[in-house]
Amino acid sequence: MTEETIIAGFGGQGVLSMGMLLAYGGVIEEQEVSWMPSYGPEMRGGTANCIVINGDEPISSPIVSKFDSVVVFNQPSLEKFEPAVKPGGLLMYEEEVINTPPTRTDITIIAVPAAQAAVELKNQKVLNLVMLGAFLAIKTIIKPENAIKALYSVLPERHHKLIPLNEKALNMGIELVKDHQPV
Amino acid sequence: MTEETIIAGFGGQGVLSMGMLLAYGGVIEEQEVSWMPSYGPEMRGGTANCIVINGDEPISSPIVSKFDSVVVFNQPSLEKFEPAVKPGGLLMYEEEVINTPPTRTDITIIAVPAAQAAVELKNQKVLNLVMLGAFLAIKTIIKPENAIKALYSVLPERHHKLIPLNEKALNMGIELVKDHQPV
Amino acid sequence: MTDECTITEGMSAMDLVYDRPESLLDVRMHYCPGCGHSTVHKLLMEVVDEMEINSEIIGVAPVGCSVLAYEYMNIDMHQAAHGRATALATGIKRVLPDKYVFTYQGDGDLAAIGTAETIHSANRGENFLIIFINNGIYGMTGGQMAPTTPEGGKTATSPYGRDIGDMGAPIDIAAMIAPLPGTFYITRQTVHNAKGVRKTKKALTNALKYQQLNKGLCFVEIVTNCPSNWKLTPYEANQWMVDNMFDNYPLGDIKVPAKEDLS
Amino acid sequence: MTDECTITEGMSAMDLVYDRPESLLDVRMHYCPGCGHSTVHKLLMEVVDEMEINSEIIGVAPVGCSVLAYEYMNIDMHQAAHGRATALATGIKRVLPDKYVFTYQGDGDLAAIGTAETIHSANRGENFLIIFINNGIYGMTGGQMAPTTPEGGKTATSPYGRDIGDMGAPIDIAAMIAPLPGTFYITRQTVHNAKGVRKTKKALTNALKYQQLNKGLCFVEIVTNCPSNWKLTPYEANQWMVDNMFDNYPLGDIKVPAKEDLS
Amino acid sequence: MPKVKGEIKIAIETCKGCELCVHECPQETLAMSEELNQRGYHFAVVQDESCTGCTNCALICPDGAITVYREHRGKKTPVAKISDVKENITFTIDGR
Amino acid sequence: MPKVKGEIKIAIETCKGCELCVHECPQETLAMSEELNQRGYHFAVVQDESCTGCTNCALICPDGAITVYREHRGKKTPVAKISDVKENITFTIDGR
Amino acid sequence: MSEILFMKGNEALAEAAIRAGLDAYFGYPITPQSEILEYLAVQMPKRGGVVLQAESEVASINMIYGAAGAGARVMTTTSSPGMSLMQEGISYIASAQLPCLLANVVRGGPGLGTIQPSQGDYFQATKGGGHGDYHMIVLAPSTVQEMADFVYLGFDLADKYRTPAMILADGALGQGMEKVVFPEYDPAKMKQPKPWATTGKANDRERNVITSLWLQPEKMEELNQLLQDKYRTISEQEVLWEEYQTEDAEVLFTAFGLAARIARKTIQLAREQGIKAGLFRPKTVWPFPYKRLNELARQVDMILDVELNAGQMVEDVRLGVEGVTPVFFHGRMGGMIPTPEEVLEKMEANLQTVRSNGQSKEVAK
Amino acid sequence: MSEILFMKGNEALAEAAIRAGLDAYFGYPITPQSEILEYLAVQMPKRGGVVLQAESEVASINMIYGAAGAGARVMTTTSSPGMSLMQEGISYIASAQLPCLLANVVRGGPGLGTIQPSQGDYFQATKGGGHGDYHMIVLAPSTVQEMADFVYLGFDLADKYRTPAMILADGALGQGMEKVVFPEYDPAKMKQPKPWATTGKANDRERNVITSLWLQPEKMEELNQLLQDKYRTISEQEVLWEEYQTEDAEVLFTAFGLAARIARKTIQLAREQGIKAGLFRPKTVWPFPYKRLNELARQVDMILDVELNAGQMVEDVRLGVEGVTPVFFHGRMGGMIPTPEEVLEKMEANLQTVRSNGQSKEVAK
């Protein structure tokens, strides 16, 4: 198995940490993993993305240009990465921010109303966890509980009190896509 | 014709300018010439030497290790450059400063009492001109008058008043070696 | 501007009393919300417009958050290597002595890696303007300690707070170059409130006017903020600045030309 | 020494009251006749001998006439790149905090190319001694203008005299770093007469003693001569120095520790 | 002195939501929007007609998002603060 | 005070002929030689017995070519200048 | 076995340095490697070492020069423009024969460039960006694990040969995260005896002098001979490379660092298509494994060198290959990264050319 | 015809720069080239130009960067350690595509080294001592006359291609005196139109921006493509070399600069002994004349490359020769200069080896 995923959005939307949880969860599951960020010039408000590869053999190139899954958090990222989904792959996007939805027909496309869920949770910061939940419900690359375990490793102690909220968000994400089949 | 000469002594003894006059005189006579200095680390009191090549074809290497003529102004230079005289070549040295005279038998060796002459002229600075006179009397590389002409070009205007003294020194040098045959 | 932007209704008999300066290009600046860099860019372009010198001025952009200053200012600009803006400016001004020249530099750029260039430009009395944006941190690279970081300041490279004994005290470059005969006008301002903005604009105007006199270096330091790396909102950041920066960098004129020098 | 050297006859019941210091190696120094570098080398080695620290001190030689200082001082020494002596010293002292460390630098080295390193070492309050040999010229490279060359000074690169407007004024580094909290002791001395030699020796001793206190940078500037490049005899050179250098670089203590700091 | 009437325009897509104008307005004319602009920022909005056209908000706005107009009152204006700005505009070096 | 008797030795091959000692000697004890040393310098020589052993010449000599001796006079010495040197030797920081 | 960690390459490098007994780090921030300084700023005070943010890269490298001379185990790191500023200092350190470890986490150049990954500083690192005839041992990691491993190796080689060693990485390896395991480091190696160090002239030895100055050219040449002899020994004994599927390879990729990862992926794609491709990856780019490459070159029909630059290592490849097989090049510049797909395409095109020219080794036999 | 002068190479270079319309010189003293700054300090004020002693080489090169951007004809010069300090600036200048002339009057390295002549900075000059993929046009004079001629040429090429050009000389050429003649320089060439220069945004044009920063890697790659295209053009059109007695040569010397003078003398000695030797001397060491060298390589039995270093240009020679004939190397380092006699001896020994291995072209035919 090798799963090549890219997660893209604005800086500050948590795309890098969503990727990190996916990767770290892979470590917990004894997979081979790599996480590769790409930054724009802005400190805040720019675009950001990361490529995550989970596999059972050493990762050859940590940078690839075609992906099994693309998860996007804004319109420019959708436009940039829709063509990069491998035929038969998955394109998942946050519903609210996308004005012009994707048009490809050879891939699975799932819109996730994650922002709305985050509003319900009264915390925009957990948007990425909602998306992660939704993503892991569709692509069983790692077990969702390992994403939460990963949180314990990634977050500094003093933030551990926030983990339950994150877990909730993750589960909401899973819930949001329950009508879709895992691929 | 190609004449490869090295002039060596302490810094301050005028070895570099002696070489420059030889070279510049060559320019006046429309020869090809090169003048190549070599400095020690000291600002004053170190050793100095220059290689002068006069020829009628473009000078190939301006740096050579065997010389048609070697002119030395102190004991260390004598020791260093005696072996570098080509067989049949000329080794000329200032008499007073040399404790251990040269021993080679396959070359022409001429000791010049130039320091004494400079004392007579009441100016240690013209020692090099005395040596140049002696040298040009033996090696007719350039005409002595062209060395004087060169002085006019090399010295800044304000020092031109010193030229007659230098000319005198040059002529004294010629005089000092009158018992030797030009080679 | 193409944005739809009218919020209140239009009214008649209204004078336009403030508008974006023309020389500030109509593009979105990449600076973080509330960043003083943007304010100073705007001000500088106001001065350039008012003095009508946008065809006679050459700016030197540094390496730092303002590295892209040339994307926003509609004047000729040259982007420098980190710390070397004043060397570039020296090169430019020496070959174009009749043009206005300024550098725009951060504290890392000017007070760390560029120290020698700063001091020697000042000492030679180069006839250009240095605009010094002192935000007490390396903004662009993500919040490392600058030579001007206040004592105790926690940054990415002083995670336990700046320890004066180990890392040195916050350095006051303006004070350091003020005694040099080569400097002509040195002032320290801020742009965190409207009053400060007005005074800074005046300082920049002074400095550029003085440049015509050819009497030496003008140096306008602007103590400002870095909300992103200080990890504060812009408003909090400005408060923090007032509380922590102004003690180290007291505002006001440091060296002003005597009347008789103004001719 | 192997030279035959007795000029006056030997006498009985005579005390030896001055001899070459032991730590000054018994070799001929390459300095020009009358050059102050030699005098300072000798003095420094006297201090090292008297303090009995020749096994605990590390010297940093610069690029300048004193580049070969390590050939003369019988202590561990490290030869630096031009201008970087204080960076080296920082590296050495930070890893060997219990050893004495000094740099020995010329004015080109310390005040031109090394400006940033000088100022930041001072600002960080590095615990070493800078010995600053200010002869107002680049000696080693044959007499080019230094940042400390007096106004009007004719050098190989200011053939028409140093023009303050164009080349800047002579820079006073000691004064510039004195306000920095990182500096502990700053003094300016000379070695052109016996009195100056005595005072300089005292200053060097002070500075090295202070280093044990770990309270910051000590800086001993010695205004001295360069007979060769000034094109004067040593005695004339010293006169010229008195007449032309001391105005720009007034002798005396610039910053001395308060009594309570001396513990 | 009777209150001068002013008016501002805010370029909401230029606004980065820094809130500095809100804090700087002496009349408390400004507030932040509920909505986000296309870049995802809450932007500044005018909440009432209290504006006097003092320009403070515009001066402080880092991104030059604010344009200020002020009622024309003939000779009796300008208000002190605005004249400050004008002063800057016509500032000259003493004696030249 | 009766003149103290001193004596110096000059390492003539170390001497570079800078003449600084000649100028610095308060007794005019020193002069430059007619001859040259092996390096080609006129070297410093003692011209009479006026030396008081004040050490000035040695202190100023850049090349450390001079060694100074002074007559032993028991408690009554040392002369001020020499004690200066001694002072330096035993100099300590105030309070330590 | 040690714990498996998941880290950025920059952090792995920093952590490995601490575990290898780093005494002191001097550095200046620059993207994409500031995490190294930042990590050490947090850790070193706790773990007993010196960390200092210098005023510039020029100062950093000269602090390294001083501290290395004083016998400490020292490191500095930077990225491209900063490394250019260090060239004078490196030349001094190499000349004075001091051990230390440098890292260049390369970004897109020239000039200020971009902060994206690149391999544009290969020449600078391997041929000597500074003046004079010197070399550093240059290690080119291609995984986060190697970012750590090569720190150990780099320090050991630096000490063994009294020479600066450099880790030549790129922004992706610095900022990307992968699994990493830190093997135990032998504490004995941390404090090699350094009798030449300027630690204060102990009474039982002559003074130590560290210098790179020899005014007599004869002496300077002697030093150079010594350096060249050392470089020859290193070239004979310390060359490292990796081969991947070369046994039956007809097409050989040559690549280092990140590019080698891309080449690996390309090889997988190529083999899926029945093309027998293999990889030759120098781990030491100086000394370069010319000899083994030459052997392999005789076996394959063509070589495609892949780099994140305009073609730098390819010169060493050509020097190794000596014309025995065609060498092609594919590179991307300025922070762009070639994709396995584009590399494959390029390779197929080249192979076409070679085979239609009848240059294949098979044909030649 | 112009007057025949007798000058130091450094002075000839400086004088030529003035005659070529030098607007400004920024530099810092260093042996063996301080005479350039000194000469200009005397002459420029009289002849209407800017001369400024900078506080360091880092400052000098960045003053050049600024002044070149402002459209002036500018030059800086230094020697080895100083040139190392300029590497960052050079990378910026190349990236920003500004014309200027640099000179490195090389001395023995590495480190502080000696002040004697050397060719130890060949790699730095030709492969790029700074970061990123860039090149300078590098001219290697071998006579004082060329020290002057190459100034004209260097300025012209720099302007033509908007690129820094460098004169790579050595201490002997800088400080030695020979005859020199200054041809007239066409004043029209002095002030090429530079519409890109930052001279103040005239109202009839868009603003000019000079930068080397392109945060988007796509843009940075575009710039790099542009640079590479330019370098390709230069490599095709501006390669210069000299041949001496190559027509019938069986043994070829390759050498640049001063070493080529020594090789010439060696050839005279060799021919006296009946050995048909010839010389191939690149005048542009970047771009390197690979093609012509390859042709010659096919004609001769062996090549002996002679340099004042540990073997740097010899890599380019090998790249050009591609294994078609044996390439040997003889070098001296650290300021030492090989003598024609020792080179001859080396060549004879090499020739012996080659011929006894039956590798002679004659035998092969």
Ligand SMILES: Cc1ncc(C[n+]2csc(CCOP(=O)(O)OP(=O)(O)O)c2C)c(N)n1
């Ligand atoms: C030679 C070099 N070193 C380091 C850097 C990395 N760098 C970019 S900006 C910067 C510091 C910026 O801080 P400052 O000058 O204070 O500007 P600010 O971003 O705070 O406005 C650094 C260290 C670089 N680009 N070049």
Ligand SMILES: Cc1ncc(C[n+]2csc(CCOP(=O)(O)OP(=O)(O)O)c2C)c(N)n1
């Ligand atoms: C990087 C570099 N630039 C320039 C030089 C040449 N150089 C050697 S010494 C020196 C200046 C010496 O002057 P100073 O520091 O005043 O020492 P002094 O000789 O006067 O004692 C210079 C410029 C060098 N060696 N390295």
Ligand code: SF4
């Ligand atoms: S990082 Fe700081 S200085 Fe830079 S733009 Fe953001 S707030 Fe401004």
Ligand code: SF4
């Ligand atoms: S050149 Fe000047 S500084 Fe150098 S040794 Fe001679 S007199 Fe002293």
Ligand code: SF4
């Ligand atoms: S112009 Fe003045 S009153 Fe009006 S909104 Fe702005 S700050 Fe408030």
Ligand code: SF4
């Ligand atoms: S100051 Fe400007 S950017 Fe900030 S909130 Fe107000 S309008 Fe928006």
Ligand code: SF4
């Ligand atoms: S010791 Fe004093 S008195 Fe004696 S020679 Fe020296 S200076 Fe003169």
Ligand code: SF4
């Ligand atoms: S001071 Fe010293 S070197 Fe100078 S003349 Fe006297 S003894 Fe000789």
Ligand SMILES: [Mg+2]
């Ligand atoms: Mg800053």
Ligand SMILES: [Mg+2]
């Ligand atoms: Mg000096």
